[in-house]
Amino acid sequence: MRNPDVPESLDGWAILHRMFRLDRRRWDALDRARRDAIEREASGLFSALARDAAADLGLAQLLGHKGDLMLTHYAHTFDALGEVQARVDKLALREYLEPMESYVSILELGLYGDTAKFHAELRDRGLKPHSDAWNAAFDTMMHEAASDPRNAARLFARIPARRYACFYPMNKKRAGDDNWYATPYDERARMMLEHGKIGRSFHGHVTQVISGSIGFDDWEWGVDLYADDPLIFKKLVYAMRFDAASARFGEFGRFWTGMQFSVAQLGVFLAGESSPALLADGAAETVLRR
Ligand code: 76R
Secondary structure (H helix, E strand, O other): OOOOOOEEEEEEEEEEEEEEEEEEHHHOOOOHHHHHHHHHHHHHHHHHHHHOOOOOEEEEEOOOOOOOOOEEEEEEEEEHHHHHHHHHHHOOHHHHHHEEEEEEEEEEEEEEEHHHHHHHHHHHHHOOOOOOOOOHHHHHHHHHHHHHHHHHHHHHHOOOOEEEEEEEEEOOEOOOOHHHHHOOOOHHHHHHHHHHHHOOOEEEOOOEEEEEOOOOOOOEEEEEEOOOOOOHHHHHHHHHOHHEEEEEEEEEEEEEEEEOOOOHHHHHHOOOOOOOOOOOOOHHHHHHHH
């Protein structure tokens, strides 16, 4: 624990992404009453999850052949994610949704700058590294960082209510001279600072949710981007490719891109005649009560 080479992180929501293909032909072949009943059952569960203070649910209509529907689940524990996964699988709708992909991660705020500061401050206080006093002081600093309102709000923020969503997993390379994990801390911290600067130049235009998946899934991080204009994803991800943290060390998985929509628009999604909309909260209420 507390290896000075390892940047600390603050950890928030447990996250499960699930991508499904809708079996359009079989769904359309159902009679109207059956479709309505299946939709009502699914909407009931989805709206409960989207309103739960201890969970969240994002729905996105995906573009392309990699899936039609992405569910993004937030919960406080893996146990709760397991329960949600099982409840979705029990829905009659699952008969028509084929799982294509999934991703397990935990929302994280990386503390590259702070970790170095904490270590330096404890050194200046003359504490013996990893002594009980050093550990206690470190824990206090981490606790303070976690309760800083700016961090606390992000660790358990709701899924950003922006129309366009993009998800992809990524690694930091470990090959020959380009081994992120063998790169000295200061160099990594400098690159992350640079990364943050490029990111902040898009502030307001994009909301990013970085989640860590080392030990949980096939890649090291999950990246969720949300914006009101999909062109922003292209511009941001392209700009980052020139940033050393991505240019030298970034390795990327597949990308999923689509439009977020409200639970109240599930019927529109299933009908397949127009794109389901992301409604403002008040509008969602109205449609649900129809
Ligand atoms: O959290 C913060 O805002 C502090 C600065 C910051 C950290 C620590 C930050 C800012 N990121 C951090 C960590 Mn990021 N980020 C990505 C990608 O496509 C690519 O090339 C990379 C995918 C994007 C698009 C992005 C956007 N970030 C990380 C980490 C963890 C690394 C580690 O710990 O080693 C990864 C994998 C990662 C990847 N980042 C920002 C953004 C944006 C837009 C910002 C600025 C946010 C803002 O202030 O509005």
